[in-house]
Amino acid sequence: GLSFLERARDRLSSRRTPSEHTQEDDWNHRQQPLLTAGDKPLALADAQPGVKMALPDGDDALELLDLYFDVCVATYKPLHRPTMDAWHKQALQNAKAERPLVQNLGYAKLSTLFAVFAVATHHRRKAETFSAHESDALFQESLELTKKETGLPRLESAQSRLIQVFYLLMTCRMNQAWFTFGLVLQITSSLGLHRRVRRPGDERDYVYRQCQKRTFWTTYILDKYLGVVMGRPQHFHDDDIDQDFPDCVNDEEMTATGYDTTADHDDCLIEAFVQNAKLARLVGTTSRKLYPTRSLPANERLEITQQLQHKIDEWYSGLPPFLSTVKPSSLIRSLQRQSVAIKMAHCHAVMHLHRPYLLRSSRTDAETNIKHCVAAALTVLRTVDHMATSGRMFHAFWWTHYVTFCALSITYVCRIQSPRIECAVDVEQLYKLAERCQTHLAHATASNSPSRRYSI
DSSP: OOHHHHHHHHHHTTTSOGGGOOGGGGOSGGGSOGGGTTSOOOTTTTSSTTOOOOOOOHHHHHHHHHHIIIIITTTOOOSOHHHHHHHHHHHHHHHHTTOOTTTTTOHHHHHHHHHHHHHHHHHHHHHHTOOHHHHHHHHHHHHHHHHTOOSSOOHHHHHHHHHHHHHHHHTTOHHHHHHHHHHHHHHHHHTTTTOOOOOTTOOOOHHHHHHHHHHHHHHHHHHHHHHHHHTOOOSOOGGGOOOOOOOOOOGGGEETTEEOTTSOOTTOTTHHHHHHHHHHHHHHHHHHHHSOSSOOOHHHHHHHHHHHHHHHHHHHHTSOGGGTTSOGGGSOHHHHHHHHHHHHHHHHHHHHHHGGGGGOTTSGGGHHHHHHHHHHHHHHHHHHHHHHHTTOOGGGOHHHHHHHHHHHHHHHHHHHHTTSSOOOSOHHHHHHHHHHHHHHHHHHTTTOTTTHHHHO
16 A cells, blocks of 8 residues: 555656665565555454454344445445345355355345445444454455456446455555456456347346346446546447436336336436446546547647537536435435535536646636636545535545545645636635645544545
8 A cells, every 4th residue: 555655656766776775675555466566455354364254244244234325435336235135035045054155146136245245344443443354254255256257247247356356456555456447347247247239038126127227337336436536548449339228216126027117216316326437438538539549639639628628518417306406414414425425426527627737827718617627626626625514424435535536636726826817716715725625534444545635
């Protein structure tokens, strides 16, 4: 996790002779395995070899599953809650009968269970100062199970590794997350999840088909956002994709044959997920068109920016009220988290679209773009300040940390450029808010390098 400091040290120490290097120089990320180099090692991963981590049960398991589905990955829904409950029940029955936990489940499904509990345990630890050892141990068990998987890939093969990616991102193990996600991309492509065409003989039930769509679109969203965060190419191309979005149906209303048409579908928990996928598509288009390897003529850049802003505005106008106009504090816990997440994603899309114009402030046609950008940054900072001061789990969300970093960067670039650019906001209020949010970010990432770089 301190690899960015090690790289800086390497550059600074390049003039030393070999005799000047100390014994401490013999250990750094170069001694770590390729797929985890630079990442923080798992806590006590090898402390008790041969001892298996038990699955949570009883009220503890119910609390963790509720936390996972309501809060941990609010706008990513690759899993179906009743299906997870059934897998968990089977695993506990196996344990009670002293059978192998994988019996009647298989390695991938059991791995998914352990990964879900690892994610939820990590969030609970952040909120209640639990030890990191338990969540890391659950995650380690998930890893070991996926290593034992045999045969051709299945849907749960992608799901288990996808939840592992979420855990790795939450714990700032970015290198391992990147390579694990690469495997998810290959599995989803080999399963044909990017296509709506059903293969002959694939007579799966309604729940399974919806989980296929959910798994693909979760992977798609991560592909676009990880490309932005890490500055790397997108893997999915929209021209290759014709998969439908998942149906906006709550998990408990789904059956093997379809969904309950008599149920009230207002405020569906899948709506935010679908809207997140639609917005991620626009973010991906922005990255491809406005951040190309070749330079863009100013008039072409401006025209593309205006077109994409219009599409973002159309997307926003199509949001249901609980994701746009309703105050988050008046919503239930799961919808609260979704409302805040969608607000942050919307602001990020606007900042990602307009921030190049901050360095083109001599052009009068950039004023509108700068105002869009700064207004989005201000909304982010207000939201983060409210989250942090109201005791919400700002410290637990890796994506929120990145969006906060973007908003702070935009604010300070505005200050550097001032008075050459017109921000159209109360700049003193903006700067004071930025200072408070930088403090929040420093506290939230104090134990999580490389995310701590955002504050530094």
